[in-house]
Amino acid sequence: MMFEAISATQRWIFSWVVTLVVLHAVAQPLVCVAGTLGRAGDKARGRDREERRSDDSSGKTRGDTPSVAGRTISAVRTRVHDSGTHVESTRPRSEPHGNPGGRVHRRSPSFSIRHTPRYCPPPVSPSVVVVESYSQPIVAQPVIVQSVVPVPPPAPAYVPAVPEPVLSEPVMAPDWESPVALPPSIVPCDSVRVLHPSRGNARLRADFGSDFDDIGRFGMAFLAAQSGGWGIDVAADLYWESIDDEVREHMWVGDINLVYEWIRMDDFRSRAGLGVNWLHDSWGGEAGINFTVGADLWLTDVWSVSGELDLGTIGNATHFHGRLTTGVWFGNSQWFVGIDQRDIDTVQIHQWVTGMTVAF
Incomplete structure (x- = not known):
């Protein structure tokens, strides 16, 4: 259509032009009846009814032709579509439409526009074209709600192990009979016991003996x-x-032996060997062969028993020597x-002894 092709401003200008043309064409032959509104207009302009009648008669003399005269109506309803204004006439039924006597007069076009007669049809209104336009449909957009989720801290890559108390673990001896092969540098061995210092490999002894009569003795010995x-x-x-x-006799007796420790345990040791016996007194000295055996037994860590036995010769005599001691270690x-x-042939010397031993 044509109205769809032009813009809104152009349609508005075109509507007003058409309205003015139509009103001008209708207002040329328009003849209005001087009714209630006409009288009100005359009063407003200071004119009375007689003047209006003279004007009407002069109009007839001039040969003006009225269009409507002497018409009586009960009410005139005029609706203006453009403005939506509702006008209702209150003129009584007995009074004819217009001036008394049915006289009408012609008014100018401008006045006719301002005072439109009630019997005239409503002015032609321009066509109203409704143009429908469509926009994009409203689409509900998803609502993004950001939430913070607590994330636990990452676990450490290395957690040091907490050592358990040593006392809570049972102490077990190694199982050397297990089939697990041991490295060459590790050699299985028996359990080692921490020995008392008295079990040293060397000892130095000093003692004193007596028969509680006429013979005394002082002796020393060394073993390594x-x-x-x-x-x-x-x-x-x-x-x-x-x-x-006035007379005192002295005699030295001793031996020197090479021994071998053939039994050695934690609480018992034994040795045996061969050597030489010797004797020296005021008359000279003698020597002979000697066989010796010795042993040490620890009853506890601080209490032990020791014994020695020597068999051999000194010169032309036989020789026997034996001793047995017991003591406490500090x-x-x-x-x-x-x-x-000690027995030298038929001579016997029996004594009680006491002394000290130092082990190292």
Whole structure:
């Protein structure tokens, strides 16, 4: 259509032009009846009814032709579509439409526009074209709600192990019979016991003996031997005897032996060897062969028993020597008591002994 092709401003201008043309064409032959509104207009302009009648008669003289005269109506309703104004006439039924006597007069076009007669049809209104336009449909957009979710901290890559108390773990001996192969550098061994200092490989002894009569003795001995190996055993004893108040005899007796420790345990040791016996007194000296055996037994860590036995010859006589002692250890030192017996052929010397031993 044409109105759809032009813009809104152009349609508005075109509507007003058409309205003015139509009103001008209708207002040319328009004849209005001087009714209530006409009288009100005359009163407003200061004119009375007689003047209006003279004007009407002069109009007839001029040959103007009225269009409508002497018409009576009860009410005139005029609706103006453009403005929506509702006008209702209140003129009584008995009064004819227009001036009394049915006289009408012609008015100018401008006045006719301002005072439109009630019987005239409503002015032609321009066509109203409704143009429908469509926009994009409203689509509900998704609502994004951001929420913060607490994330636990990552676990550390390395968690140090908490050591358990050593006392809570059972102490077990290693199972050496297991089929697990041990490295060459690891050699299985028996359990090692921490030995008392008295179990040293070397000992130095000093003692004193007496028969509680006329013979006394002072002796010293030294023993050094490897654990389960060879060693040396040396001993020397000095005897003295009082014959009377002016005479005292002295005699030295001793031996030197090469021994071998053939039994060695934690609480027991034994040795054996060969050596030489010797004797020296005021008349000279003699020597002979000696066979010796010795042993030590620890009843506890601080209490032990020791014994020695020597068999051989000195010169032309036989020789026998034996001793048995027991004592208590104080660290690496021992105090002991015992008996000592020495026989040279038919001469017997029996004594009680006491002394000290130091182990190292």
